[in-house]
Amino acid sequence: MSAISDQRQASTFDIDIRTLLPADSPRFALDxxxxxxxxxxxxxxxxILVHRATLRVVDGMHRVRxxxxxxxxxxxxxxxxxxxxxxxxxxxxxNTRHGLPLSSDERKQAALRILRTHPHWSDRSIAExxxxxxxxxxxxxxxxxxxxxxxxxxxxxxxxxxxxTTAEGRRVAAEVISQNPAASLREIAxxxxxxxxxxxxxxxxxxxxxxVVPESRRSDxxxxxxxxxxxxxxxxxxxxxxxxRRITLFDGLxxxxxxxxxxxxxxxxxxxxxxxxxxxxxxxLAPAIPLHGRSAVADILSACADELKGMAxxxxxxxxxxxx
Numbered sequence: 213m214s215a216i217s218d219q220r221q222a223s224t225f226d227i228d229i230r231t232l233l234p235a236d237s238p239r240f241a242l243d244x245x246x247x248x249x250x251x252x253x254x255x256x257x258x259x260i261l262v263h264r265a266t267l268r269v270v271d272g273m274h275r276v277r278x279x280x281x282x283x284x285x286x287x288x289x290x291x292x293x294x295x296x297x298x299x300x301x302x303x304x305x306x307n308t309r310h311g312l313p314l315s316s317d318e319r320k321q322a323a324l325r326i327l328r329t330h331p332h333w334s335d336r337s338i339a340e341x342x343x344x345x346x347x348x349x350x351x352x353x354x355x356x357x358x359x360x361x362x363x364x365x366x367x368x369x370x371x372x373x374x375x376x377t378t379a380e381g382r383r384v385a386a387e388v389i390s391q392n393p394a395a396s397l398r399e400i401a402x403x404x405x406x407x408x409x410x411x412x413x414x415x416x417x418x419x420x421x422x423x424v425v426p427e428s429r430r431s432d433x434x435x436x437x438x439x440x441x442x443x444x445x446x447x448x449x450x451x452x453x454x455x456x457r458r459i460t461l462f463d464g465l466x467x468x469x470x471x472x473x474x475x476x477x478x479x480x481x482x483x484x485x486x487x488x489x490x491x492x493x494x495x496x497l498a499p500a501i502p503l504h505g506r507s508a509v510a511d512i513l514s515a516c517a518d519e520l521k522g523m524a525x526x527x528x529x530x531x532x533x534x535x536x
Contacts, residue, residue: 223290224259224288224289224290225288225289226286226287226288226289227262227286227287227288227289228285228286229276229279229280229284229285229286229287230285231267232262232267232268232269232276233266233267233268233269234268234269234273235268235269235270235271235272235273235303236268236270236296236299236300236303237269237273237303237307238300238303238304238307238314238318238319238321238322238325238342239273239307239312239314239318240315240317240318242273242274242277243274243312246274246312247274247277247278247281248278248281250274250275250278251277251278251279251281251282257272257275257278257279257287257288258272258275258288259272259287259288259289259290260272260273260275260276260287260288260289260290261289261290261291261292261302261306262289262290262291262292263292263294263296263299264291264292264293265293265295265296266296266299268299270292270299270302270303270306271302271303271306271307272287272289274312275287297329297330300325300326300329301326301330301341304322304326304341304342305341308341308342308343308503308504309504313343313503314342314343319342319343319344319503320344320348320352322341322342322344323338323339323341323342323344323348323349323352324352324356326338326341326342327349327352327353327356328356331353335347335349335350335353336349336507336511339506339507340504340507343503343504343506345506345510346507346510379425381404381405381406381410382404382406382410382414382424382425383424383425384403384404384405384406385400385401385403385404385406385410385411385414385415385424386414386418386424388400388403388404389414389415389418397411397412397415398411400414400415408518409514409515409518412518412521412522413518413521415522415525416521416522416525419525419528419529420525458488459488462481462484462485462488465480465481465484466481487520494513
């Protein structure tokens, strides 16, 4: 869903900068030091982008101001042929992907504006455009009073339309699993219209005897709850241990001869040790991830977390089948 696309006229021409209007930009103010540095450089500037219908700069205001400081009246430009909403989207995308990075507040306000003009876009789609996190976009959406900001279906980054809540899909998945416990995750996801990761979570919740729709995603009314998993009450609910308890558990495993004295057991211990350090390492590395790549990294981490959660459930199920 890129705003750049067929609406940009590729040919370059010179335009009188005195005819141009300031950009409708996500940026609150120009960086005067950057303007001065551009003006003092000997570089030829890439063409700016101008909205043909309004003569408003879409991308390139720093270059325009630097050209004025050079006492020149013309600058190379490309036309943009879209409407004003599309022009703003392109301004956001351009400022996110190159040049001076937008501040956190600028990205947040850009996300809020796009939420109001494109409420049917998914949180991740808006996050990808603005560099604001998908979680942050979701929080902004919930804060908007207008119910139109929370449509029943949203368009994802791949252009596909999906329901904005997976509650109904989770209920369907629970029915599929009840009818065919051996069904693959892909088959469950396909029949319920949900992701494989969500199907895995539904299966995990059923095995734990927990509602398949998390509390935060339930709607009002009796249809919001799901039938309990077969054998509900037999399986205990386990909260994820905190960091201190995780380390204590690991120390106990590390001293277990059945792990410490076998090659595969030592490999298990090394993997667990790496996993314990992973969260802290990601916190340290997060600032180094470019804004345009953060959604992709988040998707990969979420998928890995889903796989680990599924593996954890398999291990617990295997233990319970032996003990119960």
